């Protein structure tokens with residue numbers, strides 16, 4: 419895919435947005451740092467480097483210590499840290515699709531980088547080295563500027579949609595390979611390797627550590643281990659994305675074999691239906707809080723239909739918190755240059771927070787969706803021991819079917835997650851185009 423033309427438009431759009439944001443804060447410009455490596459305490463090892471997201475939004479240049487110098491009416495400048503070094507490889511593209519959008523200044527060390535930055539006028543600095551930036555005269559209290567930029571960042575440019583589409587198409591190949599490895603009886607570790615092989619990435623290059631959970635481990639929402647045993651699992655929950663130019667997809671599928679209990683297979687089919695119905699409701703103007711609530715109502719109905727819950731209405735299942743026992747996380751989140759992208763809890767560009775929901779405090783976004791945003795829709799249904807024990811203690815009238823729950827606990831959980839682009843009158847489900 420040739421990204422040169424869409425990238426040039428992306429930078430033009432970001433430039434326009436930035437000019438409005440700077441004007442609102444009476445600033446002449448902003449320097450955005452690529453960030454600095456994190457060195458582990460009492461060690462000489464560095465953590466895998468993640469760029470400052472505000473930098474990555476503008477520029478796919480990898481590595482730390484670079485700066486972007488951005489001001490109204492001027493071509494963006496990339497001050498690129500290019501040390502002479504035989505320990506590490508420093509990737510410095512000269513003719514990548516994005517290079518023409520920047521004036522590039524190569525600097526041999528970070529001090530020279532700092533010395534090259536503007537010194538006249540009111541400039542803000544976004545990045546981790548605020549003490550140094552302050553010494554150089556930058557304004558480092560940037561919360562209002564950042565709120566403005568984060569609010570704008572919710573709306574994806576056509577270039578960003580293309581990157582997320584590539585990230586989706588790649589992850590879909592990984593998911594198909596992982597499904598085949600699961601069906602062949604593979605362990606979590608083998609399924610993980612099959613995924614990496616298909617996407618041709620090291621795991622540190624993925625947007626997040628994949629969750630590869632067989633059976634009961636599916637109930638650990640952020641399960642990180644990859645066991646070499648057991649093999650021949652009955653249920654696989656796989657939450658894994660793939661990268662493209664700094665953007666990442668975030669996709670979950672749950673599969674079970676015919677050996678899984680029939681009741682669990684029914685719940686899985688029910689969850690697939692609920693997830694698809696929720697995706698269908700996505701359009702500009704719909705309240706994400708409302709979608710989340712409707713998902714809980716649907717899960718209440720599923721609990722009753724599958725006889726996990728008796729002598730209880732759907733409304734009571736939701737208001738009493740019984741559905742939250744099975745779905746304790748939010749329906750989804752913004753997706754973009756960060757997996758949990760910014761702006762979901764903001765009410766406006768000023769950064770005023772949306773009022774949190776008392777009933778659903780875990781939601782990462784609550785407000786009405788805007789045209790151009792990309793969100794995940796990821797309802798789940800889990801048998802989480804800690805939450806089940808609490809529910810059992812509270813279930814004095816025996817509404818929950820404990821023998822059935824105890825039978826299904828070893829199946830862990832279900833999550834189905836798609837990435838959905840919000841349109842004026844509907845949506846585009848990027849994930850289903852590649853992973854039906």
Ligand code: GLY
Nearest residue numbers: 626657668796835
């Ligand atoms: N993979 C993390 C999440 O789904 O939010």
Ligand code: MN
Nearest residue numbers: 657668669670
């Ligand atoms: Mn996920």
Ligand code: MN
Nearest residue numbers: 668794796835
């Ligand atoms: Mn997600």
